[in-house]
Amino acid sequence: xxxxxxxxxxxxxxxxxxxxxxxxxxxxxxxxxxxxxxxxxxxxxxxxxxxxxxxxxxxxxxxxxxxxxxxxxxxxx
Amino acid sequence: xxxxxxxxxxxxxxxxxxxxxxxxxxxxxxxxxxxxxxxxxxxxxxxxxxxxxxxxxxxxxxxxxxxxxxxxxxxxxxxxxxxxxxxxxxxxxxxxxxxxxxxxxxxxxxxxxxxxxxxxxxxxxxxxxxxxxxxxxxxxxxxxxxxxxxxxxxxxxxxxxxxxxxxxxxxxxxxxxxxxxxxxxxxxxxxxxxxxxxxxxxxxxxxxxxxxxxxxxxxxxxxxxxxxxxxxxxxxxxxxxxxxxxxxxxxxxxxxxxxxxxxxxxxxxxxxxxxxxxxxxxxxxxxxxxxxxxxxxxxxxxxxxxxxxxxxxxxxxxxxxxx
Numbered sequence: 001x002x003x004x005x006x007x008x009x010x011x012x013x014x015x016x017x018x019x020x021x022x023x024x025x026x027x028x029x030x031x032x033x034x035x036x037x038x039x040x041x042x043x044x045x046x047x048x049x050x051x052x053x054x055x056x057x058x059x060x061x062x063x064x065x066x067x068x069x070x071x072x073x074x075x076x077x
Numbered sequence: 078x079x080x081x082x083x084x085x086x087x088x089x090x091x092x093x094x095x096x097x098x099x100x101x102x103x104x105x106x107x108x109x110x111x112x113x114x115x116x117x118x119x120x121x122x123x124x125x126x127x128x129x130x131x132x133x134x135x136x137x138x139x140x141x142x143x144x145x146x147x148x149x150x151x152x153x154x155x156x157x158x159x160x161x162x163x164x165x166x167x168x169x170x171x172x173x174x175x176x177x178x179x180x181x182x183x184x185x186x187x188x189x190x191x192x193x194x195x196x197x198x199x200x201x202x203x204x205x206x207x208x209x210x211x212x213x214x215x216x217x218x219x220x221x222x223x224x225x226x227x228x229x230x231x232x233x234x235x236x237x238x239x240x241x242x243x244x245x246x247x248x249x250x251x252x253x254x255x256x257x258x259x260x261x262x263x264x265x266x267x268x269x270x271x272x273x274x275x276x277x278x279x280x281x282x283x284x285x286x287x288x289x290x291x292x293x294x295x296x297x298x299x300x301x302x303x304x305x306x307x308x309x310x311x312x313x314x315x316x317x318x319x320x321x322x323x324x325x326x327x328x329x330x331x332x333x334x335x336x337x338x339x340x341x342x343x344x345x346x347x348x349x350x351x352x353x354x355x356x357x358x359x360x361x362x363x364x365x366x367x368x369x370x371x372x373x374x375x376x377x378x379x380x381x382x383x384x385x386x387x388x389x390x391x392x393x394x395x396x397x398x399x400x
Contacts, residue, residue: 005182007087007135007136007182008087008135008136008183009135009183009187009284009366009367009368010284010367011284011367040284041087041135041284041367042087042088042134042284042285042286042287043285043287044087046087066367066368068183068366068368069135069136069182069183069184069366070182070183070184
């Protein structure tokens with residue numbers, strides 16, 4: 001299991017835009033550098049990228065929920 | 078002396094205490110959002126308090142040093158690492174040539190201030206090295222730092238030595254955060270019930286908050302005293318005939334989300350301002366993370382001036398302890 005943590009405080013999004021599907025769903029393969037979500041802060045959207053490869057286990061924080069820096073956003077297995 | 082930026086972080090800028098005197102021309106004062114933290118970081122490395130250092134918001138930069146440099150980090154709580162070894166905040170320590178300074182995840186607060194003995198030595202613009210990115214003015218080529226930038230540092234003073242601040246000298250912060258407000262110019266535009274509601278509500282820092290303005294949401298929409306909008310003002314009741322804004326003034330576009338104008342704010346416009354955050358509480362705003370609960374507390378001019386004096390006295394105690 002690997003945790004993907006938020007680099008910044010802000011608002012977490014699972015999707016690139018409201019019309020699109022989530023970046024990842026359970027069972028998807030994840031490569032190093034894959035974007036798994038966005039955190040919005042200071043009028044910017046920061047891409048949250050996987051730092052190790054694995055299989056996506058799921059999001060740990062709901063779409064559009066507030067997050068703090070270091071919060072676990074998603075888990076890999 | 079120089080250091081090189083390996084990773085810039087989210088938005089890392091050169092800042093000092095700013096460039097007062099040009100706001101009437103539309104050029105903001107700029108400078109550190111948490112001025113006390115910038116001053117103390119400079120004191121810790123033996124610099125004049127207005128020397129230039131770095132302000133990094135939410136994410137610390139990764140820097141490699143080309144020369145032995147005395148460094149101090151103040152402000153937000155963020156693990157500090159020199160070649161992987163932990164260092165303390167609010168104290169000065171040597172980073173040797175070839176070593177790398179980097180940071181862990183932000184714990185509390187929002188902005189760290191990094192001072193370098195000798196101060197950052199980029200060319201001043203209008204009397205300051207503070208970066209105003211929107212105006213491409215000051216700092217490093219008028220912009221935030223980027224990977225590969227080599228930043229010049231001046232010669233250290235003879236007073237550059239390792240020191241540690243006694244943290245009991247720092248102010249204790251109430252939770253939820255309290256920001257003291259002096260009602261001002263357009264306060265009369267709100268109904269009495271709406272005035273009371275503004276102070277009764279719990280607000281939260283909006284994720285949009287930045288160096289220009291700190292936005293708050295979560296309180297009730299404001300109610301305006303009815304009037305016929307004057308000639309030249311927009312049609313929304315929160316509009317006025319254009320006026321000056323001050324550092325710390327609180328504008329509320331549409332009467333919904335208060336915005337406190339901060340170091341890089343515009344100097345005028347057409348929104349009413351209900352008052353101002355007192356000067357003693359402006360540094361605290363620079364350390365508020367998104368979603369932090371905040372209450373606004375009403376004060377009068379006497380209380381505002383007392384708070385200003387207390388803040389000055391506290392800083393003077395710190396200055397003495399580090400001299």
